[in-house]
Amino acid sequence: MLSKRPLILFVLSLSLLVLQPVYAAEMMVSVEIPRLKVSEYHRPYVAVWIQDENRKVAANLAVWYQMDSPGDEVGTKWLPDLRQWWRRTGRSLDLPVDGVSGATRPAGTHDLEFSKSDKQLSKLKPGKYTLIVEAAREVGGRELLEIPFNWPAEKPFQDEVRGKEELGKVSLTIQP
Amino acid sequence: MLRSFFPAIAILVCLPLSAFAHKVWLLPSQTVLSGTEPLVTVDAAVSNDLFYFNHFPLQLNNLVITAPDRSTVEPENQATLRYRSVFDVPLKQEGTYRIAINNHGLFGSWEENGERRRWRGTPETFAKQVPADAKNLQVSESVGRVETFVTNGAPTEKAFKSTGKGIELVPVTHPNDLYSGEKGTFRFLVDGKPMAGLTVEVIQGGTRYRDAQEEVHLTTNAQGEFTVEWKEPGMYWLETSTQDSNTQIPQAQNRRLSYAATFEVLPQ
Numbered sequence: 451m452l453s454k455r456p457l458i459l460f461v462l463s464l465s466l467l468v469l470q471p472v473y474a475a476e477m478m479v480s481v482e483i484p485r486l487k488v489s490e491y492h493r494p495y496v497a498v499w500i501q502d503e504n505r506k507v508a509a510n511l512a513v514w515y516q517m518d519s520p521g522d523e524v525g526t527k528w529l530p531d532l533r534q535w536w537r538r539t540g541r542s543l544d545l546p547v548d549g550v551s552g553a554t555r556p557a558g559t560h561d562l563e564f565s566k567s568d569k570q571l572s573k574l575k576p577g578k579y580t581l582i583v584e585a586a587r588e589v590g591g592r593e594l595l596e597i598p599f600n601w602p603a604e605k606p607f608q609d610e611v612r613g614k615e616e617l618g619k620v621s622l623t624i625q626p
Numbered sequence: 627m628l629r630s631f632f633p634a635i636a637i638l639v640c641l642p643l644s645a646f647a648h649k650v651w652l653l654p655s656q657t658v659l660s661g662t663e664p665l666v667t668v669d670a671a672v673s674n675d676l677f678y679f680n681h682f683p684l685q686l687n688n689l690v691i692t693a694p695d696r697s698t699v700e701p702e703n704q705a706t707l708r709y710r711s712v713f714d715v716p717l718k719q720e721g722t723y724r725i726a727i728n729n730h731g732l733f734g735s736w737e738e739n740g741e742r743r744r745w746r747g748t749p750e751t752f753a754k755q756v757p758a759d760a761k762n763l764q765v766s767e768s769v770g771r772v773e774t775f776v777t778n779g780a781p782t783e784k785a786f787k788s789t790g791k792g793i794e795l796v797p798v799t800h801p802n803d804l805y806s807g808e809k810g811t812f813r814f815l816v817d818g819k820p821m822a823g824l825t826v827e828v829i830q831g832g833t834r835y836r837d838a839q840e841e842v843h844l845t846t847n848a849q850g851e852f853t854v855e856w857k858e859p860g861m862y863w864l865e866t867s868t869q870d871s872n873t874q875i876p877q878a879q880n881r882r883l884s885y886a887a888t889f890e891v892l893p894q
Contacts, residue, residue, distance in 0.1 A: 525661070526660050526661045526662070527659075527660060527661030527662075527664065528660075528661075529660045529661075530658045530659065530660050533892060533893065533894070534894070536658070536660070537803070537805070537892075540660075541658075541660070541777075541779050541780040541781075542779070542780040
């Protein structure tokens with residue numbers, strides 16, 4: 451057991467070395483969809499975006515909605531229920547958006563990772579921003595959470611907020 | 627039967643000035659839509675309470691639906707029921723639709739064989755039905771517009787292009803981009819020109835569950851603009867009216883102008 455430890459460390463450090471240049475997640479967003487005991491459960495629609503100080507959308511990070519069967523109105527019909535997201539960006543987008551649109555997710559924690567060179571962050575000018583996560587569930591409620599942050603980060607940054615109804619823990623981690 | 631029906635017809639044909647308590651309205655099932663070919667159902671009624679159809683249906687003869695590209699859309703499943711009229715509007719294009727009832731009526735009266743004759747019609751039927759030599763002819767024109775707006779996708783402004791006739795609303799704030807806690811600014815035109823000094827009345831729906839109408843009165847400024855503070859989300863009705871002598875029919879002495887619209891204010 452003891453003798454194996456250096457090997458593990460060696461393998462770990464090697465894997466880090468290998469991974470590092472390929473992908474560095476400068477921004478990590480973690481979104482928890484709570485498990486709910488309701489008679490009729492639908493997975494929530496969730497939107498994640500970055501807003502500047504004028505409430506303008508600086509980057510769309512994700513929108514999860516029912517995407518199956520093209521031409522079936524079910525998918526995009528309910529998107530305006532993500533009220534803020536729809537108003538700020540959704541209604542003027544040509545959906546689906548590559549790399550942003552995704553299927554609804556089950557209850558649990560879902561991580562999103564972005565590097566500085568990703569299209570979502572590469573155009574982000576230095577300044578004050580807010581990460582916004584909005585969730586809306588059919589026959590359920592709606593909730594919106596915000597985490598303010600500065601970009602770029604001079605030192606490692608981490609903050610989290612907790613939803614009361616439709617969202618669990620939402621956290622934002624930024625590595626300089 | 628006829629006698630009791632007469633006032634109803636009067637209300638439906640010539641949109642009353644605010645002296646009447648009746649409110650004329652269109653109520654869309656939704657105002658902000660998305661998806662493949664969404665559709666709205668619209669209720670159209672004349673009533674005292676907002677938005678309850680418990681009085682008269684609104685006649686749909688002069689219904690004009692303008693698509694985002696300014697083409698005209700035919701309503702579907704149109705019906706006039708006892709208390710309300712209904713119709714569907716398929717929203718095949720992306721953008722803002724203007725759903726309007728544009729009335730242009732005339733009231734006339736003259737002396738015939740020593741008796742006062744009353745007549746109601748339109749500029750088109752005037753020459754046919756009113757004797758050219760009518761004695762003591764009195765004619766008044768009424769131009770009324772009842773509107774609402776719905777948007778599929780992002781709001782657009784083409785459908786608001788003025789026709790230059792009667793009272794029309796031009797958005798400064800788009801009617802499908804109204805949120806509680808914010809302000810909405812709109813401009814009123816009369817015959818295509820900004821109109822100062824119009825009194826605008828704004829009432830939130832759900833009057834049946836309140837003791838008072840709680841109407842807000844506003845006045846258009848020199849640019850013809852007025853600003854509403856939306857304190858709560860909900861469906862709102864606004865109206866304004868005025869009178870002038872700019873008649874289309876030379877024989878008409880005066881003209882009554884009215885405008886009413888239904889707006890939805892969304893929660894933040």
